Amino acid sequence: MTGPETxxxxxxxxxxxxxxxxxxxxxxxxxxxxxRRQGHGIKVRDLHAYYGSVHAVRGxxxxxxxxxxxxxxxxxxxxxxxxxxxxxxxxxxIPGARSEGSVSLDDLDVYGSNVDVTAVRRMIGMVFQKPNPxxxxxxxxxxxxGLRLTGMKSDNLRERVHRALRAVGLWGEVKNRLNSPxxxxxxxxxxxxxxxxxxxxxxxxxxxxxxxxxxDPIATLKVEELIDELKNRYTIVIVTHxxxxxxxxxxxxxxxxxxxxxxxxxxxxxxxxxSDERTERYVTGKFG
Amino acid sequence: MQETRHQxxxxxxxxxxxxxxxxxxxxxxxDRALESVSYQDVELAAMVVAxxxxxxxxxxxxxxxxxxxxxxQSPVATDLRIVAALLHCIRCIERMGDQCVNIAKLVPLSxxxxxxxxxxxxxxxxxxxxxxxxxxxxxxxxxxxxxxxAQDIVRQDAEINRLNRAIFKxxxxxxxxxxxxxxxxxxxxxARCLERVGDxxxxxxxxxxxxxxxxxxxxxxxxxxxxxxxxx
Amino acid sequence: MSTVSGALIPEISAxxxxxxxxxxxxxxxxxxxxxxxxxxxxxxxxxxxxxxWSGSFFTTDPNGNFFGNPGGIRSAILGxxxxxxxxxxxxxxxxxxxxxxxxxxxxDGVFAxxxxxxxxxxxxVPSIVFGLFIYIVLVISHAGGSGFAGWKGxxxxxxxxxxxxxxxxxxxxxxxxxxxxxxxxxxxxxxxxIIWKVVLPTARSGLVTGALLSVARGMGETAPLLFTVSxxxxxxxxxxGIMNSLPLQIYGDITSPRDVVVARAWGAALTLVALxxxxxLIARAISRRSRLT
Numbered sequence: 001m002t003g004p005e006t007x008x009x010x011x012x013x014x015x016x017x018x019x020x021x022x023x024x025x026x027x028x029x030x031x032x033x034x035x036r037r038q039g040h041g042i043k044v045r046d047l048h049a050y051y052g053s054v055h056a057v058r059g060x061x062x063x064x065x066x067x068x069x070x071x072x073x074x075x076x077x078x079x080x081x082x083x084x085x086x087x088x089x090x091x092x093x094i095p096g097a098r099s100e101g102s103v104s105l106d107d108l109d110v111y112g113s114n115v116d117v118t119a120v121r122r123m124i125g126m127v128f129q130k131p132n133p134x135x136x137x138x139x140x141x142x143x144x145x146g147l148r149l150t151g152m153k154s155d156n157l158r159e160r161v162h163r164a165l166r167a168v169g170l171w172g173e174v175k176n177r178l179n180s181p182x183x184x185x186x187x188x189x190x191x192x193x194x195x196x197x198x199x200x201x202x203x204x205x206x207x208x209x210x211x212x213x214x215x216d217p218i219a220t221l222k223v224e225e226l227i228d229e230l231k232n233r234y235t236i237v238i239v240t241h242x243x244x245x246x247x248x249x250x251x252x253x254x255x256x257x258x259x260x261x262x263x264x265x266x267x268x269x270x271x272x273x274x275s276d277e278r279t280e281r282y283v284t285g286k287f288g
Numbered sequence: 289m290q291e292t293r294h295q296x297x298x299x300x301x302x303x304x305x306x307x308x309x310x311x312x313x314x315x316x317x318x319d320r321a322l323e324s325v326s327y328q329d330v331e332l333a334a335m336v337v338a339x340x341x342x343x344x345x346x347x348x349x350x351x352x353x354x355x356x357x358x359x360x361q362s363p364v365a366t367d368l369r370i371v372a373a374l375l376h377c378i379r380c381i382e383r384m385g386d387q388c389v390n391i392a393k394l395v396p397l398s399x400x401x402x403x404x405x406x407x408x409x410x411x412x413x414x415x416x417x418x419x420x421x422x423x424x425x426x427x428x429x430x431x432x433x434x435x436x437x438a439q440d441i442v443r444q445d446a447e448i449n450r451l452n453r454a455i456f457k458x459x460x461x462x463x464x465x466x467x468x469x470x471x472x473x474x475x476x477x478x479a480r481c482l483e484r485v486g487d488x489x490x491x492x493x494x495x496x497x498x499x500x501x502x503x504x505x506x507x508x509x510x511x512x513x514x515x516x517x518x519x520x
Numbered sequence: 521m522s523t524v525s526g527a528l529i530p531e532i533s534a535x536x537x538x539x540x541x542x543x544x545x546x547x548x549x550x551x552x553x554x555x556x557x558x559x560x561x562x563x564x565x566x567x568x569x570x571x572x573w574s575g576s577f578f579t580t581d582p583n584g585n586f587f588g589n590p591g592g593i594r595s596a597i598l599g600x601x602x603x604x605x606x607x608x609x610x611x612x613x614x615x616x617x618x619x620x621x622x623x624x625x626x627x628d629g630v631f632a633x634x635x636x637x638x639x640x641x642x643x644x645v646p647s648i649v650f651g652l653f654i655y656i657v658l659v660i661s662h663a664g665g666s667g668f669a670g671w672k673g674x675x676x677x678x679x680x681x682x683x684x685x686x687x688x689x690x691x692x693x694x695x696x697x698x699x700x701x702x703x704x705x706x707x708x709x710x711x712x713x714i715i716w717k718v719v720l721p722t723a724r725s726g727l728v729t730g731a732l733l734s735v736a737r738g739m740g741e742t743a744p745l746l747f748t749v750s751x752x753x754x755x756x757x758x759x760x761g762i763m764n765s766l767p768l769q770i771y772g773d774i775t776s777p778r779d780v781v782v783a784r785a786w787g788a789a790l791t792l793v794a795l796x797x798x799x800x801l802i803a804r805a806i807s808r809r810s811r812l813t
Contacts (some may be wrong), residue, residue, distance in 0.1 A: 090706060095627055122708035132699040136721045149709035149717060194703070201707060244362055271364045273502030283364045285293045 028169035028229040039066030040106045040204040047101035049082050056082045058259040069236040071250030079259040080239045088124040125198035129210040131190035133182035142182040146201040164200035168192045188219020208238040224249050255279045296361045303353045310346045310381040311427040317388040322416035324395045336392035343385035350378040373495035380488040387481040394474050404468045408458050415451045415482045422489035429496045438493035448486040455479040565790045572787025582753045590781050593788045595755040596769035606674035612731045615685025623693040642683040648743035650679045655747035670759035673749035681734040688730030692723045732803040736796045742767035766792045
């Protein structure tokens, strides 16, 4: 696919050259999570989702390549959040909701008959729009919650929690108050805490449903910087209202409308020369 | 119901109008510069030089307007291509204006005697007409987003290039005549300015194709991409 | 104030001011009217009851003698505590469990709504009916080898406390944001762990408050105990027999011809109210301390 020259994306550093130790503590440091593993992608085939009789997602086929960030954009009610929640089988938790089709993590169909739903969700983590740390738990306990709630006994719980906090770049800010309540942090920090919580369980895929829409611009940029780092280790799917955000973080973008995929292209192409008329009208703000 | 992003669309349309107006200014300058060459009208030439300020001013206006639009409105897709194209075009306009000035500056230098060689003069006039028509068509192509018109500009430009080479040859021929020699060399320079004007018009044509098809092609391929744009 | 701003934002009219004052006066009068009996009750209780309070009041048992020192109310206090403790042990866990079922699993299903309906009905049942029910089923039949018994009274009380616990627990559990459950689900936690480690801890203070309030209510009920426990004067820890309790002690004493016994009844009533008040204050303190900023 040709287009106007694209420059390769470099993660933007907000500040210029702070002290070395501060830098390593403040910046997301995924090497803390250990050796890189082979990434895993997701394939969605012929996915349909219903709320009772409402047909919210109509026959979706998408590939989410391993270790890449794919963004999903579209107007409200187009089914993007629903579709994403079908990937980690959260959709079926809603009373009256059901889905059909297949979602495969590499070769495993998560809708298979013998598949343990909780295991699926451990492999495919999720971060929500509004940060939701557990209010009765401290920062440490919040990050450990994933491990404790899923019964993953581990002798090095402390280490895993510290690693996760380093991975999301929160370590420097919270290392001296790991026992203070999780909800005492600012909105942006809470969201990164939730990301640390998801990362601590060591999933393969991370789904993000508008992760920055409740945050102020600086916090948003920090989360985006984090996403850019996270992709080196996880496959990331991000639903977003904010087209500039999709443009900044995602390698490829899917545009959905009325439950269907209208266009799925490399992000630069979608935003400079979309193929579909409807995509053009949406991104230029002629409707939406 | 008001269209969405009404102010943005209005601002974009205004920028386009300013660029099209800039092309009108260029056409005006070109006409007067050519006239001053034909009739050795030094005063007219001086006016052309002075009026270039208007084109420079237009350039700054459009440039500033584009920066402001980019900062405030984050244009994407077609809007982004239009903005990028307008930036290219206004630079071409500024350069074309400078070429007209260069032509005008050559007039007093070639002396107050009546021009000497009819062949050369005809060729210059012909080149001037072609250049003018190219600029005018570029304006229309931009205004109507017409890819076929852009293609035509490329064709005309081949003719300008040919005339440029012909004038050079002719100047060499008449170079033996001492009286004509200096004038002939000035005419070479005039021809080159006109050829540059043509090149800038071709660049504008390329931008039109870019806006419509999203593909950036050098001159030679514009014919092919026009066909693909048709079939899309 | 310049006339310009006066024109833009007109002054409040005199009529409006008058109506505001009248309305405020009416509301205050209504409040006062409601407060009056409340204050009178408390006043009377203290006036009539405080005289009986003494060291021996709390450390001796009523002795049923017709002459001489009638004794204190120790066995009544202990009896109430025993019976209510047993009733709480039964009703609170079951009540919370039912509330959990309603909020986590039942949601809006037919069965769940049926349960809610019945719980609502139960809150309206007069407490004497519970007493009669236990009386017919357990007392007359001498179930468990006794007629009147403390545990049967506890059972009657728990029937009364159960719907209160269920109702208040359900309200508190519904207040737990569903985003927390979602977060835990998305981490891959099984349902029961979510309930145990996320929902219950988050709702803990509300549940405790609700439980304490139901306990306070249970403490003061007389009718259920009338038909199930009867009265006994000595202290006993045998729940399978008759025992004393504060409400019944008061009931028995207040009709006595002896003034000193009547005074004891007032003292017992004051004690009961004090106990309920303390429970309420503890509940209030817990809920305030845990209010999350």
